[in-house]
Amino acid sequence: xxxxxxVLSVLVLASLVLTACAPKTTTESGxxxxxxxxxxxxxxxxxxxxxxxxxxxxxxTSGAGVGWDYDTVREICKRINCVPxxxxxxxxxxxxxxxxxxxxxxxxxxxxxxxxxxxxDFSIPYVIIGQVLLTREAETxxxxxxxxxxxxxxxxxxxxxxxxxAKATFADREIQSFEDFGGAVLALIAGDIDAIVIxxxxxxxxxxxxxxxxxxxxxxxxxxxxAFVFPPGSDLLQPVNAALRSMHEEKDGxxxxxxxxxxxxx
Numbered sequence: 076x077x078x079x080x081x082v083l084s085v086l087v088l089a090s091l092v093l094t095a096c097a098p099k100t101t102t103e104s105g106x107x108x109x110x111x112x113x114x115x116x117x118x119x120x121x122x123x124x125x126x127x128x129x130x131x132x133x134x135x136t137s138g139a140g141v142g143w144d145y146d147t148v149r150e151i152c153k154r155i156n157c158v159p160x161x162x163x164x165x166x167x168x169x170x171x172x173x174x175x176x177x178x179x180x181x182x183x184x185x186x187x188x189x190x191x192x193x194x195x196d197f198s199i200p201y202v203i204i205g206q207v208l209l210t211r212e213a214e215t216x217x218x219x220x221x222x223x224x225x226x227x228x229x230x231x232x233x234x235x236x237x238x239x240x241a242k243a244t245f246a247d248r249e250i251q252s253f254e255d256f257g258g259a260v261l262a263l264i265a266g267d268i269d270a271i272v273i274x275x276x277x278x279x280x281x282x283x284x285x286x287x288x289x290x291x292x293x294x295x296x297x298x299x300x301x302a303f304v305f306p307p308g309s310d311l312l313q314p315v316n317a318a319l320r321s322m323h324e325e326k327d328g329x330x331x332x333x334x335x336x337x338x339x340x341x
Contacts, residue, residue, distance in 0.1 A: 107156035111321060112314035114157040119311060121148055122164040122178040126255040128280030129337040130184040143337040144182035147201075150329060151318040166255065167234050170194060173304050179311055181304035184277065186236040191304075198303040199316050201323075201330070202276070202339055205297035206240045209271040209278050209289055211263060218293035221245070221270055230259040230268040236299060241272035244295055256281065264288050274299065279338050 107113045123131040123144055131142040140161055148159045162178060173181050174194045184204075187197050208218050221227050225248050231241040233252035241250045251268055253259040260281050262268045270292065273281075278291050305312050322330035334340040 108154040108318075108321065111317050112155050114152075114155050114311075114314060116156055116158060118158045118160050119152070119179040121159045121161050122169060122173070122181045122183065123161055124166055124183050124255060125163045126257045127184055127277060128284060129276065129339070130280075131182070132280075143333060143339060144184075146333050146336070147322075147330070148180070148182050150322060150333065151315055154318040154321060155314045157314075166232065170304075173306055176306040179305070179309070180315070183304075184274070184301050185304050187300045187302045188236065194307070196305040196307055196309055196312055198305070198312065199319060200300035200302040201319060202301050202334070203297075204274040204276050204299050204301060206237060206272055206295040206299070207275045207278050207291045208293045208295060209260075209263065209273050209281070210269070210292040211266075212288055212290050214270075214290070214292055216292070218244075218295065227269040228267075229270050229272060230262060231272045232256050232259060237272050237274065240296055244272065260285065260289065276339055283338070 106116065121144075123140065125131050125133050125140055127142075129143050131140060131144045133139070134141045140163075145161065148161075151157075152159050164172065164178065164181075166183070169181060169183070170191060172178060185191075185197075186204075187200055191197075208221065210216075221229070222245060228251055229241055229245050229248070230251045230253060231237045232255055238250065238252050250272075251262075253262070256271070256273055256277060259268070259271050259273075263271055264285065272295065275291065275294075282289055282291070303315060305315075319330070321327060322333075331340065
């Protein structure tokens with residue numbers, strides 16, 4: 076995985092969508108971090124799938140939502156004095172919902188694309204990921220073998236950049252797209268499909284949750300940037316970016332700690 080310093084520096088372009096109106100910034104310590112915007116305890120609705128580990132999922136024991144998104148958004152709100160209200164939302168249709176302002180923020184390992192940027196605003200990206208081929212543990216074939224055999228069934232999640240990559244990589248066949256990756260993984264383990272196109276971070280999360288059953292067989296791409304999503308013109312964009320930058324600073328180290336906890340970095 077590439078360094079986060081690189082991620083934040085090359086994505087200044089994404090910050091051009093920032094609005095000019097920003098909440099006040101104070102230098103006094105209070106319910107937010109000194110020097111960062113103060114949202115005054117505002118509650119923000121944060122859409123999550125709860126089906127995309129390690130970014131977000133439901134803990135089987137407690138029934139609570141857990142993952143990188145939960146930890147990171149809570150830390151962001153701690154720094155800019157807001158209260159996150161996490162709302163479970165289906166991936167299919169989420170971008171029209173965000174464009175319409177149904178949620179204040181989307182935290183779901185979303186890939187930045189120019190097409191999406193026409194309808195929603197993106198934060199500065201927080202990680203670069205790649206697409207991989209996820210297979211059953213006993214599988215010996217690699218990407219080239221899967222491309223050569225049109226009888227092998229490839230799965231992914233509908234409406235994602237994973238689906239775009241899957242269709243481009245396996246142009247000779249119909250891709251089986253699932254509502255979420257949890258369903259695709261269950262189908263893979265059951266033998267209903269032969270492989271899944273998924274990002275490497277989420278693949279690692281599913282491998283940990285299904286030890287000894289699935290593995291990464293091969294790399295497909297390595298250049299997608301993940302970011303938070305906001306409705307167009309959101310006044311949350313600048314505060315969230317400011318908090319992310321502060322968490323990323325070497326002397327702070329908070330973002331690095333969260334990344335390591337959820338296997339976004341080593």
